[in-house]
Amino acid sequence: MTKQTDTQQHAAIEVEDLVTHYGSTKILDHVDMQVQTGEIMVIMGGSGSGKSTLLRYMLGLHEATSGSIKLLGHDITTISAKEMDELRKNMGVSFQGGALFNSMTVGENVCLPLREHTHLDENTMQIMSRMKLSVVNLGGFEDLMPAQLSGGMIKRAALARAIIMDPKLLFFDEPSAGLDPVAAAELDDLILRIRKALNTTIVVVTHDLDSTFRIADRITVLDKGNILMIGTVDEVRNSDNERIQSLLNREARHVEINADEYLKELTGQKSD
Amino acid sequence: MIEKKVLRTFTEKLGQVTIRGIEELGYSLALLVESAYWLVFGFHRRQAVKLPSIFEQMMHIGIQALPIVTILAFAIGMMLAIQGIATLKTFGAESQVVLGIALSVTREFSPLIIGILVAGRSGSALAARIGTMQIAQEIDALRVIGISPVRYLVTPAMVAMLIMLPSLTFFADLVALLGGGVYSSLELGMSLQAYADRTIEVLKVDDITQGLYKSLVFAVIITLVSFVNGFSVTAGSEGVGKATTRSVVMSITYIIIADMVFTFVLTH
Numbered sequence: 001m002t003k004q005t006d007t008q009q010h011a012a013i014e015v016e017d018l019v020t021h022y023g024s025t026k027i028l029d030h031v032d033m034q035v036q037t038g039e040i041m042v043i044m045g046g047s048g049s050g051k052s053t054l055l056r057y058m059l060g061l062h063e064a065t066s067g068s069i070k071l072l073g074h075d076i077t078t079i080s081a082k083e084m085d086e087l088r089k090n091m092g093v094s095f096q097g098g099a100l101f102n103s104m105t106v107g108e109n110v111c112l113p114l115r116e117h118t119h120l121d122e123n124t125m126q127i128m129s130r131m132k133l134s135v136v137n138l139g140g141f142e143d144l145m146p147a148q149l150s151g152g153m154i155k156r157a158a159l160a161r162a163i164i165m166d167p168k169l170l171f172f173d174e175p176s177a178g179l180d181p182v183a184a185a186e187l188d189d190l191i192l193r194i195r196k197a198l199n200t201t202i203v204v205v206t207h208d209l210d211s212t213f214r215i216a217d218r219i220t221v222l223d224k225g226n227i228l229m230i231g232t233v234d235e236v237r238n239s240d241n242e243r244i245q246s247l248l249n250r251e252a253r254h255v256e257i258n259a260d261e262y263l264k265e266l267t268g269q270k271s272d
Numbered sequence: 273m274i275e276k277k278v279l280r281t282f283t284e285k286l287g288q289v290t291i292r293g294i295e296e297l298g299y300s301l302a303l304l305v306e307s308a309y310w311l312v313f314g315f316h317r318r319q320a321v322k323l324p325s326i327f328e329q330m331m332h333i334g335i336q337a338l339p340i341v342t343i344l345a346f347a348i349g350m351m352l353a354i355q356g357i358a359t360l361k362t363f364g365a366e367s368q369v370v371l372g373i374a375l376s377v378t379r380e381f382s383p384l385i386i387g388i389l390v391a392g393r394s395g396s397a398l399a400a401r402i403g404t405m406q407i408a409q410e411i412d413a414l415r416v417i418g419i420s421p422v423r424y425l426v427t428p429a430m431v432a433m434l435i436m437l438p439s440l441t442f443f444a445d446l447v448a449l450l451g452g453g454v455y456s457s458l459e460l461g462m463s464l465q466a467y468a469d470r471t472i473e474v475l476k477v478d479d480i481t482q483g484l485y486k487s488l489v490f491a492v493i494i495t496l497v498s499f500v501n502g503f504s505v506t507a508g509s510e511g512v513g514k515a516t517t518r519s520v521v522m523s524i525t526y527i528i529i530a531d532m533v534f535t536f537v538l539t540h
Contacts, residue, residue, distance in 0.1 A: 056412075059412075059415075059416050060415075060416075061412055061415060061416070082317060084418075085317065085318075085319070085418045086418075088416060088417065088418030089418055091416060093413070093416040095409045095412065095413060096409070097408060097409060099408060099409040099410050099412065099413035100410075100413075101405075101410055101413070102404075102408070102410070112417065112419075113417050113418070116319070116417065116418070116419050117318075117418060161417075
């Protein structure tokens with residue numbers, strides 16, 4: 001068996017030649033990446049690099065212009081809606097703001113995927129939701145409303161909802177955004193514990209460097225819709241790419257200004 | 273030069289408004305078809321529309337609106353009686369007020385007032401709720417959990433509207449007729465029993481069903497307009513406010529236009 005075939009067999013996520021647009025603006029430009037089973041892949045990049053967009057396409061929330069995205073061997077750009085529904089039972093997502101349903105209690109939020117996709121009796125669902133809430137250190141909080149929780153607790157509750165079906169794929173959008181360093185570190189530990197317990201394939205989109213270096217097996221660095229590099233933590237740290245180093249060293253971007261374009265921008269004229 | 277620029281801006285705006293209108297119409301039709309699809313085929317997709325969600329919406333849209341519907345309908349019945357008696361007195365035909373009240377309440381006022389009330393009360397609440405869910409990524413969360421937002425949110429509201437709007441309209445018919453009867457009996461010295469007998473005599477089933485058919489159309493309009501505006505929210509809490517206002521204004525406008533068309537068709 002060749003090395004390439006071996007890699008493909010174990011890839012839980014394969015993005016091939018992905019091109020996406022927002023209106024007429026190209027956001028992702030021929031992106032290729034693979035995430036192996038049980039791996040934690042961190043996608044990082046500056047604001048506007050396309051990392052959140054890449055995540056949204058991996059989640060099947062938008063239709064790509066071209067290219068393919070395979071999750072657990074299924075190409076989500078071509079599969080039927082019914083197959084996608086089935087595939088989603090193997091996916092868990094923790095959104096940036098938690099995206100808990102405000103009209104439901106924490107317990108009802110966590111139970112929702114079970115209620116919609118299984119025929120378990122109420123008691124079993126309650127027990128499972130309490131188990132998952134205690135995994136994320138929120139045991140006893142099931143009767144509270146999301147509005148009564150702190151930012152860190154909301155993220156942990158959202159994580160409990162994401163893992164309630166024991167998904168094979170887990171996605172995080174900016175898990176440490178808005179959290180204090182201690183809460184962010186706790187969430188990082190939780191991500192590592194979940195991977196260890198369930199061998200879940202995890203994709204994390206973040207611009208938090210500390211968090212990235214703590215949890216990542218490999219890192220994908222995006223810049224202006226292009227992949228600058230995919231490598232291990234050490235490979236990325238030691239990269240001599242100027243853009244990567246300025247991202248790691250938090251250096252300000254130097255925007256080159258074209259005098260004619262700037263004048264047109266100021267006077268409200270459209271560029272050619 | 274300035275005139276040319278103004279004309280160009282006006283043309284661009286007109287074009288943008290037209291394109292947005294066509295997009296929203298297409299989106300509304302797609303929502304209507306998709307919500308019907310989930311109602312019929314949801315079970316086969318293992319995503320049946322849940323009855324508790326429909327009942328919950330029926331409570332919000334219908335049952336909780338009963339007090340205000342009662343007050344409005346009674347007041348409208350009385351208002352029609354006051355106006356009718358005052359006008360008909362000129363011709364010495366006050367006794368004909370029963371016919372006037374019965375027809376205008378069942379054919380026109382009840383469905384229209386209930387439509388406008390529900391658009392303002394429940395349509396705005398739906399648009400605000402969906403808009404807030406949209407900016408809090410709750411709609412995305414539903415989709416990634418594998419729950420169709422249309423099946424989970426739109427279909428229950430649509431079914432509840434289609435049941436509750438005609439029910440409220442029929443209830444408003446009865447209350448408004450009572451309101452008219454109370455005033456007429458006081459003003460004309462007619463007993464309530466005689467008023468009721470005369471009303472039953474002049475009313476045809478068609479008059480009532482005409483109002484109920486209208487309310488079904490209004491139910492579809494309110495639901496679609498509310499969801500289209502709610503789902504299109506992108507710009508934070510300000511966007512939610514704008515979508516809510518827009519949804520109420522559009523619903524009421526479409527209801528009145530649809531009512532006019534409906535009345536024209538049914539009377540020709």
